[in-house]
Amino acid sequence: MYQSQAVIGITNARKNPPLEQCVWPADALNNIPDWVYTSQAIYDREIERIFRGDTWNFVALEAEIPNPGDYKRGYVGATPVVIARAEDATISVFENRCAHRGAEFCRSSQGNTKEFVCPYHQWSYDLKGNLQGVPFRRGINKVGGMPADFKNADHGTRQLRVTTRNGVVFATYSDKTPPLEEYMTPEIVEEFDVAFSSKKLKILGYCRNELPCNWKMYHENLKDPYHATLLHSFLVVFGLLVPGIKSTVVADKVHGRHGFMASSKPDEIYATVAANDKAEMRSFSDDLRLRDERFLDYVREFKSPWSANMMTLWPNLIVQRQMNTMGVRQIIPNGPNSMVMQWTMFGYEDDTPEMTRHRLRQGNLMGPSGFLGLEDNEALKFVQEGLRNSSTDNNVVKLDAGHEGSARNLISESCIRSLYQYYRDVMDIRVAEKAA
Amino acid sequence: MKDRLAYAKTAVSPRRAAELRAEIDSFHVEYCAALDANDVERWPDFFCKDATYRITSRHNALLNMPVGLVYCEGLDMIIDRAQAVAHSQMFAPRHMLHVLGITRVLQEAGNTVSSQTPFILMQTLVEGPSTVHLAGIYHDRFVREGERLLIASRQVVHDTEILDTALAYPV
Numbered sequence: 001m002y003q004s005q006a007v008i009g010i011t012n013a014r015k016n017p018p019l020e021q022c023v024w025p026a027d028a029l030n031n032i033p034d035w036v037y038t039s040q041a042i043y044d045r046e047i048e049r050i051f052r053g054d055t056w057n058f059v060a061l062e063a064e065i066p067n068p069g070d071y072k073r074g075y076v077g078a079t080p081v082v083i084a085r086a087e088d089a090t091i092s093v094f095e096n097r098c099a100h101r102g103a104e105f106c107r108s109s110q111g112n113t114k115e116f117v118c119p120y121h122q123w124s125y126d127l128k129g130n131l132q133g134v135p136f137r138r139g140i141n142k143v144g145g146m147p148a149d150f151k152n153a154d155h156g157t158r159q160l161r162v163t164t165r166n167g168v169v170f171a172t173y174s175d176k177t178p179p180l181e182e183y184m185t186p187e188i189v190e191e192f193d194v195a196f197s198s199k200k201l202k203i204l205g206y207c208r209n210e211l212p213c214n215w216k217m218y219h220e221n222l223k224d225p226y227h228a229t230l231l232h233s234f235l236v237v238f239g240l241l242v243p244g245i246k247s248t249v250v251a252d253k254v255h256g257r258h259g260f261m262a263s264s265k266p267d268e269i270y271a272t273v274a275a276n277d278k279a280e281m282r283s284f285s286d287d288l289r290l291r292d293e294r295f296l297d298y299v300r301e302f303k304s305p306w307s308a309n310m311m312t313l314w315p316n317l318i319v320q321r322q323m324n325t326m327g328v329r330q331i332i333p334n335g336p337n338s339m340v341m342q343w344t345m346f347g348y349e350d351d352t353p354e355m356t357r358h359r360l361r362q363g364n365l366m367g368p369s370g371f372l373g374l375e376d377n378e379a380l381k382f383v384q385e386g387l388r389n390s391s392t393d394n395n396v397v398k399l400d401a402g403h404e405g406s407a408r409n410l411i412s413e414s415c416i417r418s419l420y421q422y423y424r425d426v427m428d429i430r431v432a433e434k435a436a
Numbered sequence: 437m438k439d440r441l442a443y444a445k446t447a448v449s450p451r452r453a454a455e456l457r458a459e460i461d462s463f464h465v466e467y468c469a470a471l472d473a474n475d476v477e478r479w480p481d482f483f484c485k486d487a488t489y490r491i492t493s494r495h496n497a498l499l500n501m502p503v504g505l506v507y508c509e510g511l512d513m514i515i516d517r518a519q520a521v522a523h524s525q526m527f528a529p530r531h532m533l534h535v536l537g538i539t540r541v542l543q544e545a546g547n548t549v550s551s552q553t554p555f556i557l558m559q560t561l562v563e564g565p566s567t568v569h570l571a572g573i574y575h576d577r578f579v580r581e582g583e584r585l586l587i588a589s590r591q592v593v594h595d596t597e598i599l600d601t602a603l604a605y606p607v
Binding site for chain 1: 503
């Protein structure tokens, strides 16, 4: 069986410190210590304070479970859950753990059912996760069985609070998480609604990959416009993103935890890159040309100035819109050194067959074999491998120093700085005193 | 679930299937040799002009989802993919090894042959172990052009539900 940890499985103990030793360097804004990505104690606190804290976690698209009885397996943080639509059409999210002996009872990835029955002792649950039946509850001939005071209502699955916006389903463990729109903040809601208007979605398919990197690196990658024109030569060559293009890199104004990177593709297929910018970009090639240029057609289907928008919604959702290829990605943390990415590609119900094929063709940009997606996956793996056993232990985020939140241009790490300012607060991480 | 991946009997006699299997084997020996030599720019040579190529999971295939990890309509897109992998993509150096099972010949009609061939794709990274990267079945339609078979349609349907990091090369 595949195991990415098979060879790099050992993390230097110094990179896996207990919480009390996790003190952020004094110049906190401009530095990120390695233990943020490698400490098991930090990871455990993230699960408690972030994924089970006051956050809305993406769990599904409504189009995946359109009818009563439809369900799918999913995750909140690393915790397996079931997302199901009940007879009254409401959506419930509950832990995929039998209240009896803990078995993960829902085994099919998706389907339609009237109830869930745990295969071990056949305890049954309704579509909202409430316990319905316990076999031999009264024993045999009144011997054995559950105590008289046993109540089904006290032994359901752990149920989460659920909310939706325009077909996207979120869940939270906390009673204190504010309403979704307030949680997202207005400018994020506005961009979110471009992909998710009231138009009905059509699911085009799934993929899943494991990345041997810390889950936060994926957020950072999408708050890091600096990498986009350097790592992704494809973007540059075909004019999808070049230095100086109309673009924006936004962090939400309230917490700096959500954000998006958006750009507007010029009408020419191939970019003109100024000679002095070209010299800075080793990956740039003047010779690469497509034989099938349909791939770069952009059907202007949205009322938005941006032809591409990659949005991160804290803590586990990425909304991808690159020209006409659309998708959501869910981050599933998997220990400090690993994460699982679940990709769901979609279009709209009123797409013509040709529009669906256009989206599928353009889908070659994304995913674990995508012209862009592949490179991010590889780069993040390199980072995690680099920091697990190195003797040094600091990451530098000084681009456009002195600025936090929304970036002034693509050569900036201001959004990463604002994310970690928020993070230190939620995680209650101490910052070292400045040396006198 | 009775589905499009369910077992279906072959329409070709055993004797004719054996002849065609030998031809398809000869095709695959070269196809895999080119890919296992990391010579991705030769990969388009195995396709006819209007060929389609898709890599997708069994999960997607069962749900009749059209998406592909790689999705090519026509030889030009196949060439673009090969060029992009060879010249524009950043990924760690690796060796791939295709190990194929026995081909089932399903149908022969005029100059086209439909077949299925199971495969295991091994991946070896620098200083790494050899791991099973993908396991699945090629669902193929070949077309005869002169002496050669060429792929008219290849659906790479993989059982693997979780991919290790990325799939860099075509399968």
